[in-house]
Amino acid sequence: MTEPQQTTTSTGKVALVTGSSRGLGRAMALELARSGFSVAIHYGRNQAEAEKVAAEAQGFGVQAEVFGADLTAPANASALVDQVIARMGRLDVLVNNAGITRDTLAIRMKDEDWDAVLQTNLSSAFTASRAAIKHMMRARAGRIINIASVVGLMGNPGQANYVASKAGLIGLTKALAKEYGGRGITVNAVAPGFIQSDMTAELNEDTRKAYLAGIPLARFGQPEDVAALVVFLASDAAGYITGQTIGVDGGLYPH
Ligand code: NAP
Numbered sequence: 001m002t003e004p005q006q007t008t009t010s011t012g013k014v015a016l017v018t019g020s021s022r023g024l025g026r027a028m029a030l031e032l033a034r035s036g037f038s039v040a041i042h043y044g045r046n047q048a049e050a051e052k053v054a055a056e057a058q059g060f061g062v063q064a065e066v067f068g069a070d071l072t073a074p075a076n077a078s079a080l081v082d083q084v085i086a087r088m089g090r091l092d093v094l095v096n097n098a099g100i101t102r103d104t105l106a107i108r109m110k111d112e113d114w115d116a117v118l119q120t121n122l123s124s125a126f127t128a129s130r131a132a133i134k135h136m137m138r139a140r141a142g143r144i145i146n147i148a149s150v151v152g153l154m155g156n157p158g159q160a161n162y163v164a165s166k167a168g169l170i171g172l173t174k175a176l177a178k179e180y181g182g183r184g185i186t187v188n189a190v191a192p193g194f195i196q197s198d199m200t201a202e203l204n205e206d207t208r209k210a211y212l213a214g215i216p217l218a219r220f221g222q223p224e225d226v227a228a229l230v231v232f233l234a235s236d237a238a239g240y241i242t243g244q245t246i247g248v249d250g251g252l253y254p255h
Helices: 024-033 046-056 073-088 111-139 162-181 205-215 224-233
Strands: 014-017 040-042 064-069 092-096 143-146 185-192 244-246
Touching: 014 024, 014 073, 024 040, 024 046, 024 092, 024 224, 040 046, 040 073, 046 064, 064 073, 073 111, 092 111, 092 224, 111 143, 111 162, 111 185, 143 162, 143 224, 162 185, 185 224, 224 244
Parallel strands: 014 040, 014 092, 040 064, 092 143, 143 185, 185 244
Antiparallel strands: none
């Protein structure tokens, strides 16, 4: 175990962030750890990166465990939740963050590109949430935070599969918030704009310039900008917020 760099007061709660081996998920897991949550770090392919994130999280004096699961198969997402509960003893916060893009115009989009994006981004978030809710209902408390996207609200050419998955996540958020509010479970969505990560590094210079021109705060976001909202939604202070979709987009798409 790494030497504590800055020990925090433990909340006694466990948070699972899917796709926390890198990018936004990594920042969310580390900020949750800094705030005293024990964290389940999940990876798809990058186990070594996930181990590094866990070591960094342990530096805050909390428990951090690593879990691997390929979320292109939704059954793996519910199994992941069950494994986290079995190994860490409880689950208080589920952040459905893992996501992929397979961009192309709709007329050229293959069925497998549609299916892979919908299954990873939406169906796995559903099966993970279903498994988590069963556990959270017994505790009469829980937080589910779905990482959607500004494009799920505004649409975007070349991303029919991704946009549909993110709009679906926003709908899922509203439905689950209504079903389980009475059980003390809040469900919210976060809609990031253009955030610097491996996902956006793939975009060409013209697309990046076009996005930047539309951002009133005149900069791209950082993973920590999104992580700060996730930590707030996971905190006791956010206990009366549910069914919402909150943008972190520098003003790109006010709604
Ligand atoms: P990223 O850098 O590409 O990281 C994606 C994460 O998801 C990785 O940890 C990856 O794990 C995991 N993942 C991907 N496919 C998986 C699979 N089949 N099974 C299991 N895990 C899988 O992406 P990001 O930019 O951090 O985005 C995180 C989330 O924010 C996504 O849902 C994305 O749609 C959303 N978002 C991002 C932006 C942005 O500007 N970056 C904007 C709006 C919304 P491994 O590397 O271990 O495989």
